[in-house]
Amino acid sequence: MSQQEQISHVLIFPLPVQGHVNSMLRLAELLCLSNLHVTFLNSVHNHDRLLRFSDIRTRLERYPGFVFETFPDGLPEDHPRSGDRVMDIFYAIDGVAKPLIKELFKRLVCDTVPPLTCVIAGGAFEFVHEFAEELGIPTICFRTISCCSFWVYYCLPKLIEAGELPLKGKEDLDRKIEKVPGMETILRGRDLPSFFRHSDINNRDVQLVLRVNRASSRADALILNTFEDIDALLLSHIRCHFPKVFTIGPLHAHLKSRLSRAATTCDPSGGNSFWEEDKSCIPWLNTMPLKSVIYVSFGSITVLSKDQMFEFWHGLVNSGKPFLWVIRPDSIIRENGSGHVPEELLEATKKRGCMVEWVPQEEVLFHPAIGGFLTHSGWNSTIESMVAGVPMICWPYFADQQVNSRLVSEVWKVGLDMKDTCDRLIVEKMVRDLMDERREDFLQATKEISEMARKSVSEGGSSYLNLDRLVEEIRLMRVQPLHSTGQIECHQTEKI
Numbered sequence: 001m002s003q004q005e006q007i008s009h010v011l012i013f014p015l016p017v018q019g020h021v022n023s024m025l026r027l028a029e030l031l032c033l034s035n036l037h038v039t040f041l042n043s044v045h046n047h048d049r050l051l052r053f054s055d056i057r058t059r060l061e062r063y064p065g066f067v068f069e070t071f072p073d074g075l076p077e078d079h080p081r082s083g084d085r086v087m088d089i090f091y092a093i094d095g096v097a098k099p100l101i102k103e104l105f106k107r108l109v110c111d112t113v114p115p116l117t118c119v120i121a122g123g124a125f126e127f128v129h130e131f132a133e134e135l136g137i138p139t140i141c142f143r144t145i146s147c148c149s150f151w152v153y154y155c156l157p158k159l160i161e162a163g164e165l166p167l168k169g170k171e172d173l174d175r176k177i178e179k180v181p182g183m184e185t186i187l188r189g190r191d192l193p194s195f196f197r198h199s200d201i202n203n204r205d206v207q208l209v210l211r212v213n214r215a216s217s218r219a220d221a222l223i224l225n226t227f228e229d230i231d232a233l234l235l236s237h238i239r240c241h242f243p244k245v246f247t248i249g250p251l252h253a254h255l256k257s258r259l260s261r262a263a264t265t266c267d268p269s270g271g272n273s274f275w276e277e278d279k280s281c282i283p284w285l286n287t288m289p290l291k292s293v294i295y296v297s298f299g300s301i302t303v304l305s306k307d308q309m310f311e312f313w314h315g316l317v318n319s320g321k322p323f324l325w326v327i328r329p330d331s332i333i334r335e336n337g338s339g340h341v342p343e344e345l346l347e348a349t350k351k352r353g354c355m356v357e358w359v360p361q362e363e364v365l366f367h368p369a370i371g372g373f374l375t376h377s378g379w380n381s382t383i384e385s386m387v388a389g390v391p392m393i394c395w396p397y398f399a400d401q402q403v404n405s406r407l408v409s410e411v412w413k414v415g416l417d418m419k420d421t422c423d424r425l426i427v428e429k430m431v432r433d434l435m436d437e438r439r440e441d442f443l444q445a446t447k448e449i450s451e452m453a454r455k456s457v458s459e460g461g462s463s464y465l466n467l468d469r470l471v472e473e474i475r476l477m478r479v480q481p482l483h484s485t486g487q488i489e490c491h492q493t494e495k496i
C-alpha cells in the first residue's frame, strides 16, 4: 500500500475520569464513522466499569477498525478516584503506567496493522508529548474542558507575570482579573480554576496544572468540544496561539446527528457510564407536569459533606418544586454522628422527590418534565444542558467548573452562579428564581443557544464542517523518522 493509501490509525488517550472518557468515546465513534482506525486507551479500573454498566462494547464493536487497550492506573482498587483525592490519578499514572504506555506507543507504531499515525491526548500528561516527539508521532490535543476555561488555563502564566496571581487571601476573591484577553470585564479571583485559590504558586498541584497546560501547545492541533457561535471572541484569541483549532461540539449532539445520517441501527442515546443507570426515574418523571422538575447532579467527581447535603436538601424541599437528585454512592463524605435525616425532609421527598444513584443524563435532560438543572458545571453537563434547552443553577466544585459557571450567568445568560455558598435559603431562592421569577428570560436564552448548537452539528454547520476538516488533517498525518537514526527503532515490544 502506498503512503497516500495508508489507513490512518489514531490512538485516543483520555485522562481516566468519567467526564473525559465520555467525550473522548464520542470523538472515537465519530472518527470510526469516517472509517479511521481507532485504538482507545482506558485504565483497567474504568474499563471494567464501562463494560459492566454501559453498552459500549456492542456499540463500538460494529466498527471493524475500533480496539480498546488498557493500562493499570497504579491506584488500589478501593481508591475513590474522586473528591480531594482525584489528583492522585495524575501522580499514580505518571509513576506506574508511564513506561507501559511508552511500550504501547512503540507497539502501535511498529507491530500493528495499520500502524499508528496520530495520538489524540486529553492534555493531562506531559509524557504523551515526550513519547510522541521521540517516536515522531503527530499529536492532537483534545481538551475536554470548555473553550473559556482552556483559555483561562492557557493565560495563567501571564496572570502570574502580571501579579494578578497568586491570590493572597479571601479579599482577593472579588478582585477583577484583567489579563485574560477577551474576558477583561468578566472574571474575578473566585472565577479562576480552583487550583489557583492557593496562595503558594509552588504548590505541587498548581505546578502540575501549569506544566500540563503548557504542554498542550506542543501538539500539532487542538480539538475543543464547543461550537463557534458561543465562543467566537475567545476562539479568535486562541487561534493566534494555536493555528489549527477544530471546534467540533457539542459532541454528544454531533454524534447523534452523524449516526442518524448514517442511518445505523445503533441507539444514539447509549451512554458511557461508569455507574449503573437507574431508569426508574423516567416513569417518575412521566408523572410530573411540564418543565416542573429541577434535576440535581454534581457529576462524577464531586463529593459533599453531610452539612452541604442537608443544605441542598432543605433548600430543594423548601422551594416547593419537585426534584430528581442523583447521589452517587461514593459522593457523601462519611462523618460520625451527623446522619439523622429530619422527618419533614423524608416526608417532603416522598411527595415530590426522587433520589437515585446515577441516571441516563442526556435522556433526563430532554425529558419534558425537566425545567432546570442544579449542576456542578462540569463541561459535559453544561453543554448537554444547553443543547436540551435547560437553564442551570451552577454550584461549581473545582477546577474549570469555576470558570464555566461564571460564563453561564454572565455571558451566555442561561442560568445563575451559586459558587462559594451552600446555604438552604440561597438554594431555595435560586430554585424559585430559575423556575418562576426569571424563568421566561432563561428559557428564551437557552432556546437560542440550543438552536445554535443543533445547527452547528447539522450538515453544513460549523462543527460539522470542522470535523470533516479534522478527519482530512488526520488522514495527512504520518509518523516521521527519528531525527537521530533516520528511522524508528522498531524492536520487540511488550503487550500491556
Ligand SMILES: O=c1ccn([C@@H]2O[C@H](COP(=O)(O)OP(=O)(O)O[C@H]3O[C@H](CO)[C@@H](O)[C@H](O)[C@H]3O)[C@@H](O)[C@H]2O)c(=O)[nH]1
Pocket: 017, 018, 019, 020, 022, 143, 144, 145, 146, 271, 273, 297, 298, 299, 300, 301, 302, 326, 357, 358, 359, 360, 361, 362, 377, 378, 379, 380, 381, 382, 384, 398, 399, 400, 401
Ligand atoms: O447520573 C449521571 C450523572 C452524570 N452523567 C454523565 O456524566 C458526565 C459528567 O461529566 P461532567 O459534567 O463534565 O462532569 P465531571 O464528571 O465532573 O467531569 C470532569 O471532566 C469535565 C470535562 O473535562 C470537566 O469539565 C469537569 O470539571 C471534570 O470534573 C456527563 O456526560 C453526564 O451526562 C450521567 O450519565 N449520569
